[in-house]
Structures are given as C-alpha cells and as structure tokens.
Amino acid sequence: MTAVTRDPGxxxxxxxxxxxxAANLPALxxxxxxxxxxxxxxxxxLLIDDGSRDDTPAxxxxxxxxxxxxRYVRLSRNFGKEAALTAGLALADADCVLxxxxxxxxxxxxxxxxxxxWLRGADMVCAVRANRDEEGALKRLGTRMFYGLxxxxxxxxxxxxxxxxxxxxxxVVAALNALPERNRFMKGLYAWVGFRTxxxxxxxQARAGGRSHFSLGRLLRLAFTxxxxxxxxxxxxxxxxxxxxxxxxLGYGSWIVIEHFVYGSPIPGWPTVVVGLMxxxxxxxxSIGIIGEYVGRIFDEVKQRPVYLVAxxxxxxx
Ligand code: UDP
Ligand code: MG
Numbered sequence: 387m388t389a390v391t392r393d394p395g396x397x398x399x400x401x402x403x404x405x406x407x408a409a410n411l412p413a414l415x416x417x418x419x420x421x422x423x424x425x426x427x428x429x430x431x432l433l434i435d436d437g438s439r440d441d442t443p444a445x446x447x448x449x450x451x452x453x454x455x456x457r458y459v460r461l462s463r464n465f466g467k468e469a470a471l472t473a474g475l476a477l478a479d480a481d482c483v484l485x486x487x488x489x490x491x492x493x494x495x496x497x498x499x500x501x502x503x504w505l506r507g508a509d510m511v512c513a514v515r516a517n518r519d520e521e522g523a524l525k526r527l528g529t530r531m532f533y534g535l536x537x538x539x540x541x542x543x544x545x546x547x548x549x550x551x552x553x554x555x556x557x558v559v560a561a562l563n564a565l566p567e568r569n570r571f572m573k574g575l576y577a578w579v580g581f582r583t584x585x586x587x588x589x590x591q592a593r594a595g596g597r598s599h600f601s602l603g604r605l606l607r608l609a610f611t612x613x614x615x616x617x618x619x620x621x622x623x624x625x626x627x628x629x630x631x632x633x634x635x636l637g638y639g640s641w642i643v644i645e646h647f648v649y650g651s652p653i654p655g656w657p658t659v660v661v662g663l664m665x666x667x668x669x670x671x672x673s674i675g676i677i678g679e680y681v682g683r684i685f686d687e688v689k690q691r692p693v694y695l696v697a698x699x700x701x702x703x704x
Pocket of ligand 1: 402403404405406407436464465466467470486487488489491597598599600
C-alpha cells in the first residue's frame with residue numbers, strides 16, 4: 387500500500403439512518419459526542435429520519451437545541467434503509483464519512499480504530515461482525531441465505547458479515563454518489579466501486595431498544611434486488627436450461643420414431659404428454675417471472691423517480 391498522509395484533524399460526517407429509533411438516540415448521541423470530540427473538532431451528525439412514526443423528530447430537534455452538531459433530515463415517508471443511506475451520503479461533504487446504525491448495535495468505540503485505519507491510507511474501512519450471537523436463529527438463517535444467494539449469482543464478492551458500518555474517504559463517497567441507479571443495493575455498490583478496503587472485526591451489541599426491521603422476508607427481497615441488480619446469470623440459466631431441454635426433446639422424439647418404425651411399437655399415449663406439458667409450462671412461467679423481474683427493474687430505472695424525498699431539513703448545525 388502506498389503511503390498516504392491524511393490530516394489527523396480532518397472533518398468527519400456520521401450518517402445515521404433511523405426508523406423509529408427514538409428510544410435509542412439519546413444514549414447514542416451521548417456516546418458519539420464523547421467519542422468524536424476526542425477524534426477531531428470538525429465532526430457532524432447527519433440523522434436521516436426514514437419516516438419514523440415515533441418521537442424521533444422531537445428527540446433530534448431537542449438534541450440540536452442542546453447544542454449537538456446535528457443536521458436532521460426527515461424523509462417524506464419510509465423509503466427503506468438503502469434510500470436513507472443514499473440520502474445521507476448525498477449530504478455528506480466531510481473528508482471522511484462514517485455510516486452507522488442508529489440502534490446502538492454499532493458500537494462507537496470502534497470508530498477511533500476505523501479512523502486510524504483511514505489515516506494510515508485505507509479508503510474504506512469496514513467493520514465485520516465477529517459473531518451473530520445476539521441474533522435469533524431465523525434472522526441468522528435469513529442472513530446466511532442472503533449472502534449465499536448474492537455471492538452465488540453475482541461476480542462481486544460481498545464478504546458475509548460486512549454490513550453498513552463503514553468509514554469511507556470522500557473519494558469513495560463521491561464514487562457512490564455518482565452511481566445513477568435507483569435500485570440501491572448498498573452492499574453491492576460498496577463492493578463494485580472498489581478502492582483500498584480494510585476490514586476490522588467487531589462484536590455487535592444487542593439492540594438497545596425496539597426490534598430489527600429486517601425480517602426473513604425483507605432480507606430475501608433485498609437479496610433478490612442485489613442479485614438482479616448485479617448479475618444476468620438468472621436470465622442465462624433459463625437459456626441454458628432451454629437448450630438442454632430442446633436437446634432432450636429431440637433425442638426423445640428420434641427415439642419414438644425409431645421405436646415405431648424399427649420395433650413396430652405403438653406411439654406412447656397421453657401420460658407422457660400431460661406430464662411434459664405440466665412440467666414445461668411450469669418452467670416457462672418461472673422463466674417469464676425472472677424476465678419480468680428484470681423488466682420491472684428497468685421500469686424502475688426509466689421512470690427516473692428520485693430515490694427519496696426530503697420533507698424537512700434543519701440545515702447545517704451552527
Ligand atoms: N432503518 C431505516 N429504514 C428502514 C429500516 C431500518 O433507516 O426502513 C435503520 C434503522 O433505524 C437502523 C438501521 O437502519 O438504524 C438498521 O436497522 P435494523 O436494526 O432494523 O437492522 P438489523 O440491525 O437487524 O440488520
Ligand atoms: Mg440493528
């Protein structure tokens with residue numbers, strides 16, 4: 387790695403996506419204030435309220451009144467974590483930008499170490515879960531299927547357990563912001579942009595309050611988004627399968643002809659026809675569904691709708 391010297395006093399923006407996290411914010415703010423002030427005097431929090439229906443706005447505005455360097459941005463509804471992160475990255479303009487969950491699971495203690503790695507020259511410092519002990523069996527299964535699916539079908543390598551807890555140099559943030567797609571599968575985008583990435587293991591805390599917003603179903607949906615956004619393999623599989631089936635059909639057809647004319651056996655009856663018909667209509671529907679999935683993605687992109695809408699923005703802290 388080439389030596390890079392970065393300014394130890396460089397500015398730092400912390401992007402916090404929050405959906406109904408009012409109960410967890412005060413403790414997080416206090417911890418961050420303590421941690422970040424020790425790192426640099428030029429830090430700021432960007433709280434992206436992803437359409438919370440609890441007291442998140444009140445808690446955030448109270449924190450601003452009490453003098454916390456916080457910019458509060460409320461999206462007009464719940465757009466999802468990927469959109470909230472996108473909004474935060476679009477607003478961040480510091481030398482390095484930290485993404486972390488607002489639920490207290492990403493321990494601020496690690497930030498000093500991440501920042502040190504950045505100062506040494508890493509462009510992206512990614513915290514990797516050392517374990518998932520705090521999660522239930524179903525969530526763990528969902529996560530395993532999620533990474534399994536995405537890594538099996540795409541050419542990206544998305545390290546399992548490397549989530550959105552990351553510190554990024556401004557060049558990485560600029561690269562991410564320049565990506566035009568609306569289907570924002572962040573874990574794929576981080577891997578796609580590349581740059582010098584370092585991984586730091588950490589032990590996630592238990593969620594301070596509330597519960598996870600990512601159910602098994604939501605994780606699988608996200609995995610599907612990831613696969614279709616980063617790979618054409620699912621489309622190719624059907625072409626290959628179609629080819630194999632056509633060859634088999636040709637072989638079987640020839641066999642029937644030979645059987646009939648050489649051995650004089652009668653042409654076999656309807657069970658084969660019915661089974662064949664049902665099997666292949668199933669295959670066809672499935673493949674049309676996969677194509678539909680991609681057409682849907684194209685539809686989303688050509689509509690050119692914004693990824694999120696901002697309803698309220700307190701602007702830069704003074
Ligand atoms: N989040 C969000 N919008 C959503 C769902 C979640 O901004 O639609 C935020 C949430 O407030 C938290 C972070 O994303 O700060 C991670 O969410 P969660 O803890 O539910 O996910 P998990 O830790 O279970 O992966
Ligand atoms: Mg969480």
